[in-house]
Amino acid sequence: MPFNRNLFFILFFSIFLALATLIMVACGGGNDSSTRPPNPSPPPPSPTATPPPTNGVGSIQGMVISSARTPLNAVHIRAVKVDGPNIQLGAFSGIGPNLTFQDGVFRIDEVPAGNYRILIEKLDGRSPAFDDFRYSQFVVSNSPAITFPDEYFNGERESSTDDPLDFIEITVMGGETTQDIIFITND
Amino acid sequence: MNKIRYLTICFFVVLLIPSVVYSYDILNTQTPSDNFVFFGWPDPPIDLILDPGTLGGSDGRATVETACNVWNSVANTQQLCGNLFAGSEDITVDNFDSAISMNDGIIDVIFDETGAIIAEFGLSPTITLGLSSTLVNALTGEIVDVLMVLNGSLLSSSGSDLQSTTVHEMGHGWGLAHTPIGGINNASTTIGLEPIDPIRIPTMFPFNIPVNDAFGITLEIDDEVGISVRYPRN
Amino acid sequence: MKQICGILINNKLYKNYELYFYNNKGGKNNKMLFSNKKIANFVANILIISLGVLFVNCSETYATRELRETTLDTAKRSENIVLARCISSESKWNDEGSLIFTYVTFQIEDTIKGEDAEDEITLRLIGGQVGDQILSAPDIPNINEDEEVILFLGPKNKAGYPTLTNMKNGVLRIYTDDVTGQGNVITPTTGIPIYKENSSKAISGTQDSKILLEDFIYSLKEATNK
Numbered sequence: 001m002p003f004n005r006n007l008f009f010i011l012f013f014s015i016f017l018a019l020a021t022l023i024m025v026a027c028g029g030g031n032d033s034s035t036r037p038p039n040p041s042p043p044p045p046s047p048t049a050t051p052p053p054t055n056g057v058g059s060i061q062g063m064v065i066s067s068a069r070t071p072l073n074a075v076h077i078r079a080v081k082v083d084g085p086n087i088q089l090g091a092f093s094g095i096g097p098n099l100t101f102q103d104g105v106f107r108i109d110e111v112p113a114g115n116y117r118i119l120i121e122k123l124d125g126r127s128p129a130f131d132d133f134r135y136s137q138f139v140v141s142n143s144p145a146i147t148f149p150d151e152y153f154n155g156e157r158e159s160s161t162d163d164p165l166d167f168i169e170i171t172v173m174g175g176e177t178t179q180d181i182i183f184i185t186n187d
Numbered sequence: 188m189n190k191i192r193y194l195t196i197c198f199f200v201v202l203l204i205p206s207v208v209y210s211y212d213i214l215n216t217q218t219p220s221d222n223f224v225f226f227g228w229p230d231p232p233i234d235l236i237l238d239p240g241t242l243g244g245s246d247g248r249a250t251v252e253t254a255c256n257v258w259n260s261v262a263n264t265q266q267l268c269g270n271l272f273a274g275s276e277d278i279t280v281d282n283f284d285s286a287i288s289m290n291d292g293i294i295d296v297i298f299d300e301t302g303a304i305i306a307e308f309g310l311s312p313t314i315t316l317g318l319s320s321t322l323v324n325a326l327t328g329e330i331v332d333v334l335m336v337l338n339g340s341l342l343s344s345s346g347s348d349l350q351s352t353t354v355h356e357m358g359h360g361w362g363l364a365h366t367p368i369g370g371i372n373n374a375s376t377t378i379g380l381e382p383i384d385p386i387r388i389p390t391m392f393p394f395n396i397p398v399n400d401a402f403g404i405t406l407e408i409d410d411e412v413g414i415s416v417r418y419p420r421n
Numbered sequence: 422m423k424q425i426c427g428i429l430i431n432n433k434l435y436k437n438y439e440l441y442f443y444n445n446k447g448g449k450n451n452k453m454l455f456s457n458k459k460i461a462n463f464v465a466n467i468l469i470i471s472l473g474v475l476f477v478n479c480s481e482t483y484a485t486r487e488l489r490e491t492t493l494d495t496a497k498r499s500e501n502i503v504l505a506r507c508i509s510s511e512s513k514w515n516d517e518g519s520l521i522f523t524y525v526t527f528q529i530e531d532t533i534k535g536e537d538a539e540d541e542i543t544l545r546l547i548g549g550q551v552g553d554q555i556l557s558a559p560d561i562p563n564i565n566e567d568e569e570v571i572l573f574l575g576p577k578n579k580a581g582y583p584t585l586t587n588m589k590n591g592v593l594r595i596y597t598d599d600v601t602g603q604g605n606v607i608t609p610t611t612g613i614p615i616y617k618e619n620s621s622k623a624i625s626g627t628q629d630s631k632i633l634l635e636d637f638i639y640s641l642k643e644a645t646n647k
Binding site for chain 3: 214216226280284285287288289303306307308309310311313314315318320321322323324325326331334
C-alpha cells in the first residue's frame with residue numbers, strides 16, 4: 001500500500017486528540033493535576049489509600065538530623081501539596097512550635113489539609129536567593145557547614161544513603177499536627 | 188535519546204503547572220545569653236513620616252499608601268500601618284543624617300531620588316532597589332524604629348517595580364526577613380526540586396521578581412502567613 | 422475519584438520508559454496502560470509534540486529575563502577588586518545620633534583589579550550594634566575580624582568611603598578546606614570561565630561551584646583584563 005500523507009496526518013491528529021482527552025480526564029482537567037519534580041528520575045508516587053482531606057488547616061512537625069544523628073538547624077524545609085491547587089509551605093529547622101528554638105526541630109503551621117511531599121534544601125550559596133546571609137541571624141549563624149543534596153522525605157526509607165528523589169506523601173488533617181517527619185541528610 | 192525526550196517532557200510539564208507557594212522567615216537576633224529573639228513592634232499600628240521629595244520623579248505618597256493597604260488587608264492580622272505624615276523638608280544626601288529620627292517610633296520613609304543616600308550607606312545605588320534598617324532592642328527584639336529608603340534612581344527602570352519594592356521594604360519594617368521560596372523558579376536556570384511560577388514568588392523574596400517585577404505588589408500566602416504568625420489579630 | 426498521571430523511568434539508565442496512568446479507584450492503585458515499550462515510545466513522541474504545541478501557545482506568558490548580576494558583571498562594574506583581611510570592625514552612632522554605622526577596616530593583601538591602593542581600606546556600612554541597641558540591615562554582610570575576603574569596590578561616596586559594588590558578590594568570603602588547608606571561594610552565578618592558575622585551560626564552565634582561591638583570582642584577573 002503506497003504511503004498516504006493525508007492519511008498519516010489524520011491518524012496522527014486523531015491520536016493527538018485522543019491522548020489529550022485522556023490526559024485531561026486522568027488529570028482532572030488540569031486543575032487537579034499532581035505535580036512531578038523536575039528532576040529526571042523520580043520514583044513512582046506512593047499510592048494514596050484514602051482521598052485527601054480538604055477542610056481546615058493543620059501543621060507539620062519533624063526534625064532534620066545529619067548522618068551522624070546530630071540535629072541540624074537552618075535547613076529549609078518545604079511541603080508541597082500534591083493535588084491542586086499546588087501549594088508549598090516552608091520553615092527552617094531549629095524553629096519549633098510557637099516560634100521556639102529547638103535544635104533540629106521544624107514546624108510548619110497553617111497548612112491547608114491535604115496530601116504533601118516534603119523536601120529539605122540547604123542554604124549554601126548555590127543560588128543567590130539561597131545565600132544564608134540574606135536571612136535572619138538565626139539562619140545565618142546556624143546554616144549547616146556540611147554539604148548534602150536536596151532530598152524528599154521518604155518515611156521509613158529515610159537514611160543517609162537513600163535516594164534523594166524517593167518520596168512518600170504525608171497527609172495533613174485540619175486542626176491536627178502530622179508529626180515524626182524525620183529527615184536524615186545524605187552528607 | 189530517551190533521556191533527552193523525558194527531560195523535554197518534564198520541561199514542558201513543569202512550565203505548564205501553576206503553583207502557589209509559601210514560607211517565611213522573621214528577623215531575629217541572638218541575645219547575650221545565647222537565646223534568639225524575634226523582631227516585632229510591641230504595639231501596632233505604626234505611623235510613618237514621608238519624605239516630601241519625589242520618588243522616581245513623582246509623589247511617593249500614593250505608593251506608600253498602597254503598600255500600607257496591602258499589609259493592612261491581611262486576614263487575621265493586626266492593623267500594622269497607621270497614619271502617614273508628611274515631613275517638613277526634602278531629605279537628601281546633604282541632610283539625611285540630621286533630618287531623620289530613629290527614636291520616635293515613627294517609620295521614616297526616604298525617597299532617595301539620586302541613589303546618593305544608598306551610597307552613603309556603603310551600598311551600590313546601581314543595584315540596590317531599597318533598604319529597610321530596623322532599630323531593635325537587642326535583649327527583647329522589640330522594634331524601636333525603622334528607616335526605609337527607596338531608590339528613586341532605579342525604580343523607573345525596566346525589570347524593577349517601585350510599588351513591589353515599597354511593599355517588600357515595608358515587610359522588613361514589620362520584622363519579616365526574606366523567604367527562600369522563589370530561589371527555585373520556572374524562570375531561572377538554577378536546578379532544584381519543585382520550582383514555582385514567577386507570578387507566585389512571595390513579595391519577601393530577596394530579588395526583583397523575574398518575568399514581571401510587578402508580581403511582587405500582591406502578597407502571596409507565604410507573606411501572609413508570616414505576618415499573621417508574627418502579629419495575630421487576637 | 423482521585424487520579425494520578427505520570428511518566429515513569431523504567432530503570433536508572435533511562436534506556437526504557439513506560440507511560441502509566443494510575444487511579445486509586447476502590448482504594449487500590451491501578452496501573453492502566455502502555456507498558457509495551459514500542460507503544461510507550463510512540464505515545465511519548467506524540468506527547469512531546471503535543472506539549473510543545475501547548476508551550477508555544479503559552480510562551481509569551483513564560484517569557485523571562487533574569488536581572489540578577491553575575492560575579493563577572495559585578496567585577497566589570499567595580500573600580501577596584503582586592504583580596505583583603507579584616508583587621509578591625511567598630512560600630513558607633515553618627516554624630517547626629519540618628520544612625521549606627523559599622524566601620525570595617527581591611528589590610529589589602531593583593532590588588533586584583535584597579536590601581537594598587539593604600540595598604541588599608543575602610544568601609545562604612547549602615548547598621549551594627551551599640552550596647553543594647555541593634556540597627557539591623559538585612560542583606561549587608563557581617564564581616565568578622567581576621568576574616569579574609571575579596572572586596573568588589575565602587576566609587577567613593579560623599580563621606581569618602583568606597584561602596585560595595587554588590588551586596589553578595591561584593592564580599593566574597595574565603596573558606597578554608599579542613600583537609601587541604603587551602604582557601605576556596607564559593608560563588609554562585611560567576612559568569613567567569615575558571616582556569617587553573619597560570620594555565621590557559623579552563624577547568625570549569627561558569628557553573629556554581631567551589632573554586633580554589635588561587636584559581637579564582639587568576640581567572641578573575643583574566644576576565645576583567647579582557
